[in-house]
Amino acid sequence: MAAGAAVAAVAAATAAVPTVSKSAPELVSPAGPTPRGALPLSSIDKTAAVRVSVDFIQVFPPSPAAGGSVDDQDAAVAKMRDGFARALVPYYPVAGRIAEPAPGDVVVDCTGEGVWFVEAAASCSLADVNNLERPLLIAKEHLLPRPPPEEKLEDLILMAQVTKFTCGGFAVGICFSHLVFDGQGAAQFLKAAGDMARELPAPSVAPVWDRDAIPDPPKPPPRGPPPSFTAFNFVTQVVEVSPESIARIKDDFKASTGQTCSTFDAVTAVVFKCRAVAVALPDDAEVRLGFAASTRHLLTGVLPTVDGYYGNCVYPVGITRSSSAMREAALAEVVGVMREAKEALTVRFADWLRGGAKDDHYNVPLDYGTVTVSDWSRVGFNEVDYGFGEPGYVFTLNDDVNIVASVIYLRPPAPKRGIRLMLRCVEEPHAAAFADELAKFA
Structure with missing residues (x-):
């Protein structure tokens, strides 16, 4: 192969590798004033869940509602950001941080800081990466939000990243704290953000905190040793x-x-x-x-x-x-x-x-x-x-x-x-x- 042809082949192969360019994470704060102070978690939150984050991806194919141009996509993302800001007013605890004022006493500190939001753009269409089917052709790290280094991931309640694709589609990566939400609860908040992005006057479901209403029963005495942990090599x-x-x-x-x-x-x-x-x-x-x-x-x-x-x-x-x-x-x-x-x-x-x-x-x-x-x-x-x-x-x-x-x-x-x-x-x-x-x- 001639030198020029070899260079062209390498360039073509490199161009075919999808890339994702991310903006720096930015805080989306509540769109209005919100209460401050500490809120308790329930006994189920503290017993059933652990202080870990759950990651998932929502894949949105191109739709007439979003349009296909870059300007259309940018406008759709701006409305999505606004939806999060407006939803954080009634769902104000989500804009706070997880805190531990005393050993073993985990609460939500309603600071009103907001949720981290990342905008990103992929160099390809969703079809080019098999619509994000397994095996992923884009590393998951490129699709998920992560906070700036000064923030501790385990203190955050929710983050979002929206990645635009050249076809007009989107991928939304969500990271949420299982200590604060179960799956249905996290989905309820995201639906509220969607309601607000679509300019509804209020979330279709009004949020309820009331975690202290759930009894805190005494734990039964442990029977036998605590579970041991073995690392397995599971196949996906x-x-x-x-x-x-x-x-x-x-x-x-x-x-x-x-x-x-x-x-x-x-x-x-x-x-x-x-x-x-x-x-x-x-x-x-x-x-x-x-x-x-x-x-x-x-x-x-x-x-x-x-x-x-x-x-x-x-x-x-x-x-x-x-x-x-x-x-x-x-x-x-x-x-x-x-x-x-x-x-x-x-x-x-x-x-x-x-x-x-x-x-x-x-x-x-x-x-x-x-x-x-x-x-x-x-x-x-x-x-x-x-x-x-x-x-x-x-x-x-x-x-x-x-x-x-x-x-x-x-x-x-x-x-x-x-x-x-x-x-x-x-x-x-x-x-x-x-x-x-x-x-x-x-």
């Missing part, structure tokens, strides 16, 4: 479960039991059984499944009003069986076990609120036998509209989770339907067998 896998497959599992369960089951019951039963078969632990070893069940409906009468409450409203549900029992169980039997565990939630949560729980249900062994499930398909991130339509796809970035096997349920990118499983729950020696087992149901 993505599996689609079609609506037809889900319907078939539900129909089979109804045919054998005369009862109905939810999509969550059906899909989680498949995951639990298939993983037990794939990892093939010794017959007498325990296999466990855990998930955080919503308790908002159980806080009626505890909170002044449940509508608008955006704190953590979850309680752990766990299932434990022997490895051999789970491998040999019929799928309908596993679905039934799922339903029984969920039906026991009301009694167990009420017992916990009264301080009558005999076990610390948040203390779960974190060995290879445990898998956790999170359902992100229904919490509301897919319904957020900042002024350029609802996202075509929302996905989490949990690739750094390596101490517990995890499964996250997502909605697949539009126009697909069904459930997308984002899996980080087996190591390489079991990955092929796990995929083969799941394929029997997907």
Whole structure:
């Protein structure tokens, strides 16, 4: 190859690599005056959550509402920023910082500082990077907001980054504190920011704090040593479960039991059984499944009003069986076990609120036998509209989770339907067998 042609080829290859240019993070402060002072977190916030951040991406395809020119995109981002500023007035705690005035006493300090907001521009279209499907063709660090070095990430409540693509589409990266929100609560705030960006007179859901209304029951004495932490080398896998497959599992369960089951019951039963078969632990070893069940409906009468409450409203549900029992169980039997565990939630949560729980249900062994499930398909991130339509796809970035096997349920990118499983729950020696087992149901 001639020297000139070689240089041209290198230049073309370099130009094809997508880049993202970011602005420096800027504070978006509340658009009006807000109260100051410390607000308590609830006992559920402090028990169920930890002082860590949750990262996810919303992918917005080009839409007529946003227009396609650079000026149109800039105007859409300006309205989005304004939406955050206006939403931070009623949701003023989000503009504050997490503080620890005394050891173990974590509060929200309503400082009114605001949330960090980053604007960015990609050198490519969404199609050029496969619409941000896995494997990501843009490093996640380029899509997520991070604060300036003088700020501690664990003190922040929420940050946002909007990345413009040449096609007119956007990616919005969100980082929120799980100590202050659960998924539904974070989605409620983002919907409010969208409402304000679209110039609604007020958020469609008025926020409710009232964290001190939730009782602070005494913790049961620990039984046995605290959970140990082992770093695993989990493989990331993505599996689609079609609506037809889900319907078939539900129909089979109804045919054998005369009862109905939810999509969550059906899909989680498949995951639990298939993983037990794939990892093939010794017959007498325990296999466990855990998930955080919503308790908002159980806080009626505890909170002044449940509508608008955006704190953590979850309680752990766990299932434990022997490895051999789970491998040999019929799928309908596993679905039934799922339903029984969920039906026991009301009694167990009420017992916990009264301080009558005999076990610390948040203390779960974190060995290879445990898998956790999170359902992100229904919490509301897919319904957020900042002024350029609802996202075509929302996905989490949990690739750094390596101490517990995890499964996250997502909605697949539009126009697909069904459930997308984002899996980080087996190591390489079991990955092929796990995929083969799941394929029997997907």
